[in-house]
Amino acid sequence: MESFENIYLDFSKQPGKSRFAETGLGWKPMGGGDTFTLDRTNIGPSQWSRAARGYEVKVYSRNLGVIQMDGFQQEDYDRLAKCFRLWYGVNLEQKEHALRGWNWGKGDFGKEELAFNVRNQPAFELPYSEISNTNLAGKNEVAIEFSLPADGDETGTNGHLGGARARGKKAGGATDQLVEMRFYIPGTVSQKEKKEDGEDVTDGENEEHNAATIFYQMLMDKAEIGEVAGDTFATFLEVLHLTPRGRFDIDMYEKSFRLRGKTYDYKIQYESIKRFFLLPKPDDMHQLITIGLDPPLRQGQTRYPFLVMQFKREEEVSIDLNMTDEDLRNKYQDKLQSHYEAPIATVISRIFHGLTGRKIVQPSKDFISHHQQSGIKCSIKANEGHLFCMDKSLMFVPKPATYISLDNIQNIVMSRVGGAVSASRTFDITITLKGGGEHQFSNINREEQKGLEAFCRAKGIRTKNEVDDDGSALMKAALAEEEFASSEDEVVQAARGSADEDDESVDEDFQADSDSDPAEEYDSAHESSGGGSDEEMADANGDADADADADSDREAAVERPKKKTKTGK
Template structure:
């Protein structure tokens, strides 16, 4: 059989349906996005399996690769599907199966994670699927998991958040939520806490988001670990660091300004606001060696940093994330005071 091509195939990417062209050749599979020019190119040896999924605009083809990633292409008609089935069987030695769908509208089901896809099914029929590469963050709160999604600036409507709840039992109150969370964070496009932090500050008082948090600084992000919630703040989102006096002159605000903000549910936090007593002193030991600190920070940080707590925290933040100066402005101070 000669190569076959389809000119009216589409690919959905985070809420936008892009037109493109798909070509099947004896040794490879290729799709080119007409708008972005991006090309998906897979060799025959990369392909593991393929499924048909019914769509509103025809049949969708989902292929799975050896690296556990899945790719979807829509817009196949019945005659097109026959050609694709025959081609896959002849040249790729793959039998394309049909994935049954659940049309009953249930909001419950069984969760399975296959490669980089989270799938909700009801009696073995798929209710919906989530490409885990679409996730920007996941938060575990007892037996509830909150998923936050990367947004597509070109899309008029985007799915921004989803919550799933796993009922617990007397023996296991959190249900399967911790297991699902662990598997999702392994595969999703989420900042992972790997390796040692540069430093850890225990139980800092935080006004936004409210609570007490253990704050760990990593080279590329900040990790706030609280009793109920975790936040990971990418270094690239930090726009300003500010030390601001409290009106009572006995306390100091340390403010980390963010753009874009971190989110919890519908609440957005443009500032991480820490509060310190002026008279509180600490002696902090950095996790890194003197040699490492000298190499990366040119002697601006030593292994032991002592002094007023607010000064120590601000100095380590400033040097770790390469900020030239700490600013203090009355406009920001008024905003901070009025924000809680």
């Protein structure tokens, strides 16, 4: 037996003790925990290379992927090489890494990892088990997303998920974690056509394919992102997603589900699902399924913490799960049924509930809108959507999907933006959070105010109503506007003196219907008196005498100022 101290397994945060014996190898953390062992029959090709904490032994196991042990000293090589050669029948190959610092090279797909080689030397390797998703980010660009731990303390060597080493958790051992990498792959490659049985077609020329597409397809197969990730329990085709926008096929597996679209494919672990909502849309035609994810779904630089799916209420589906009765009883304790026949939104939500164990949250019975619905129409900035009131939270969908816990709400202020009379039909609410920050929902129908106030009282949330406080002022403004419209002549006269003595004509010199050229103001034919047009209008209406008496009364009450002579320009 050979023993080595201060060895790190799969980038673990804590060192341990590594032992090599004729029956196999093992590793035990110094601080206590589960022990990892590997039988000699499972040990495949192995490498010795320089690494972060000294020197590393990398073992390509036959069914457990890549196993990395870091922290050896340079003089330990001879002892280890002898152990591998005599006990395991494996040559411990010394591997030199490329140190040129180039960012261009060649991708080499191995059995357990993707190697990026620079001048036939590996610059870095990416184990397939650490790749959670890959997408075509452009015509010649492939994006690779890496698995993330559920929390900061979880690594591949602390006993989580049933052992000292867990698949896809190596990133948890580092302080900083690489979450995405992109490869630019230009040009095209030749690929032979294949028959249905897999043999190459001998006749004909080789087809040219985009190199990035071929790289993407090979990575999908090697990293088991897709249908090869196990048996599919259920599949739903062409499901409309509002966030991210598009139609995706949903494949449900034992520990994850996959969204397959025309451009993007996503593989999402059930561990990432933190919340699950089934929301009836207020149009009486659709239902929404909203899934909260942590870590969020990533599409390039865009993050989607919520998936929003839309279904027709009347669309029913009949499906049989690809499970045995024994699995239904033992693994899922009758949380799932072998056969479902119900509306599609109900079926999908029940299957998700059985596979993930997450509670299906639905709108609270304490709130009913004015139109007898569970949601109310409103807006976040320029985005229209619906706000749903749950027993413990508020949820706005579809974009941007916003979740607010009732326990995190400090107060809610109901107010009205703008002072126009038309604004009295709607109001806004501003939700202030206890930890700082706020959310504003605008353009809410005035009829929903009483229902929201009653819901807030039932949940013990402090509210301030500024809508009714300024309601009286708006009513006074409206009445003043009506009085202004009914007595416009008197108001204008008070503001302009005797300028409004004329009933209809404001500019006495303007004659729109005259066939002759109008007289200029400085012309001798110009009349300085302003009563001509009034008298003609009065004669046309047959009320000349009455208007003349009214004019004389006004002239007696108000001294007529001398009319100013206009100057032509």
